[in-house]
Amino acid sequence: MVLGGDFNTSRPELLAPIAQIARECDGRSYAPGDASQEVTHYTYVTAPGPAYGTYTSSKLDYLYSTDDFTGCDSWTQKADQADYRATTVPTGVSDHAPLYGYTCGGPRxxxxxxxxxxxxxxxxxxxxxxxxxxxxxxxxxxxxxxxxxxxxxxxxxxxxxxxxxxxxxxxxxxxxxxxxxxxxxxxxxxxxxxxxxxxxxxxxxxxxxxxxxxxxxxxxxxxxxxxxxxxxxxxxxxxxxxxxxxxxxxxxxxxxxxxxxxxxxxxxxxxxxxxxxxxxxxxxxxxxxxxxxxxxxxxxxxxxxxxxxxxx
Structure with missing residues (x-):
């Protein structure tokens, strides 16, 4: 079983019922230097103040499987992080970064x-x-x-x-x-x-x-x-x-x-x-x-x- 998407929470403990039966792909690293719990969502700050025009980031997207994973990554380059004070052209296709993983399959x-x-x-x-x-x-x-x-x-x-x-x-x-x-x-x-x-x-x-x-x-x-x-x-x-x-x-x-x-x-x-x-x-x-x-x-x-x- 594979289940994933925008769960709209940065608190993985709220997803405990799913975690009891499946593993979240980015819950650990898979190689030296590989980060876990990577950012998947960017929010542009539009309100006046010191943070205006910047982005806040969080992990809102999760990928679960009843099989283990061999790798997982958040493709942050595909998320929109444009500076809208200087341009109106998005740098990505969404405010969410694609999250992808590889489940343990058969032998190579x-x-x-x-x-x-x-x-x-x-x-x-x-x-x-x-x-x-x-x-x-x-x-x-x-x-x-x-x-x-x-x-x-x-x-x-x-x-x-x-x-x-x-x-x-x-x-x-x-x-x-x-x-x-x-x-x-x-x-x-x-x-x-x-x-x-x-x-x-x-x-x-x-x-x-x-x-x-x-x-x-x-x-x-x-x-x-x-x-x-x-x-x-x-x-x-x-x-x-x-x-x-x-x-x-x-x-x-x-x-x-x-x-x-x-x-x-x-x-x-x-x-x-x-x-x-x-x-x-x-x-x-x-x-x-x-x-x-x-x-x-x-x-x-x-x-x-x-x-x-x-x-x-």
């Missing part, structure tokens, strides 16, 4: 990983983020179908499906091979290092999720380091999330929270989304050994209850 990328056609892995999302098969990747019909990686191949998109400076989530079903070395499940290429990496760490046999602090050589990575070991030969549903507002990363396995970490040194990784390897020192790195299926990429942080959903 969805690869079932049941096979490829002419080397192309089809994206089942609405965004056509198809992938190319690079190197040796095999396909298994077992367990509903999966890509099998032997340490020499990977999959990649031509462009980045998400912005690593903003909130995101990556999910996948993973089965690590016995005695596998460290290997990347999913990553987003920068120029020198991946913007985020979901991987298996052979040292300690654990799943990991990390986000480098800069697009630079070396290994300066904010990361979640669990203590619960991964089990080789067992299908595991992994969910990694990043909330750009709080700076918190989280990693889940089969719905259980493995750990959290902070990441605030944001930068944009403008390269390919990859499955089966990452990028370190400008070179492909950590090729995966094992099977991967049902990879999903979202442009918002999945909630803990969603992380427990094996279909996401």
């Amino acid at each position: 990328l969805s690869w079932d990983m049941h096979g490829s056609v002419d080397g192309v892995v089809a994206d089942c999302s609405a965004y056509d983020n198809n992938g190319s098969t690079l190197g040796a990747v095999e396909w298994s019909a077992a367990d509903g179908g999966a890509a099998v990686f032997g340490g020499t191949g990977h999959l990649a998109t031509p462009t980045p499906p998400v912005d690593s400076r903003l909130s995101l989530s990556v999910t996948a079903w993973v089965k690590i091979a016995a005695n596998a070395p460290t290997g990347a499940i999913a990553a987003l290429d920068g120029s020198r290092i991946s913007g985020f990496i979901l991987w298996y760490e052979a040292d300690g046999a654990t799943w990991r999720f990390g986000m480098p602090v800069a697009d630079a050589d070396g290994w300066n990575v904010d990361r979640v380091i669990p203590t619960v070991p991964a089990v080789a030969g067992k299908w595991t549903h992994l969910v990694a999330t990043y909330d750009a507002v709080s700076g918190q990363m989280a990693l889940y396995a089969d719905g259980a929270l493995l750990g959290t970490a902070q990441h605030t040194s944001v930068w944009k990784a403008a390269g390919a989304f990859t499955v089966g390897r990452d990028l370190v020192n400008g070179r492909p790195n950590a090729f995966f050994h094992g099977s991967i299926r049902d990879v999903r990429l979202y442009d918002y942080p999945l909630a803990p209850a969603q992380a427990a959903d094996p279909t996401l």
Whole structure:
């Protein structure tokens, strides 16, 4: 359900009955520097006095949804703020600024990983983020179908499906091979290092999720380091999330929270989304050994209850 419009009040507490069943889009920020509760209405002061010819501003417009939002903004440039002492030409189409938001929808990328056609892995999302098969990747019909990686191949998109400076989530079903070395499940290429990496760490046999602090050589990575070991030969549903507002990363396995970490040194990784390897020192790195299926990429942080959903 989506409900919005001019509610003619600057007191959101009066709208509590709606807020009990729906979220207001501009009730919080969605990225560093993004303001909340932005102005949506301008009133021209016509009465004589010190304020004559200026504008007062307020928030009178609201947008609610029973789904969460991935972003919200008041388009203040479209509101009339003309100085009528000097002109009669409006600078906008209304005294109200358009308020628009984006609800949490489906994934930005969805690869079932049941096979490829002419080397192309089809994206089942609405965004056509198809992938190319690079190197040796095999396909298994077992367990509903999966890509099998032997340490020499990977999959990649031509462009980045998400912005690593903003909130995101990556999910996948993973089965690590016995005695596998460290290997990347999913990553987003920068120029020198991946913007985020979901991987298996052979040292300690654990799943990991990390986000480098800069697009630079070396290994300066904010990361979640669990203590619960991964089990080789067992299908595991992994969910990694990043909330750009709080700076918190989280990693889940089969719905259980493995750990959290902070990441605030944001930068944009403008390269390919990859499955089966990452990028370190400008070179492909950590090729995966094992099977991967049902990879999903979202442009918002999945909630803990969603992380427990094996279909996401």
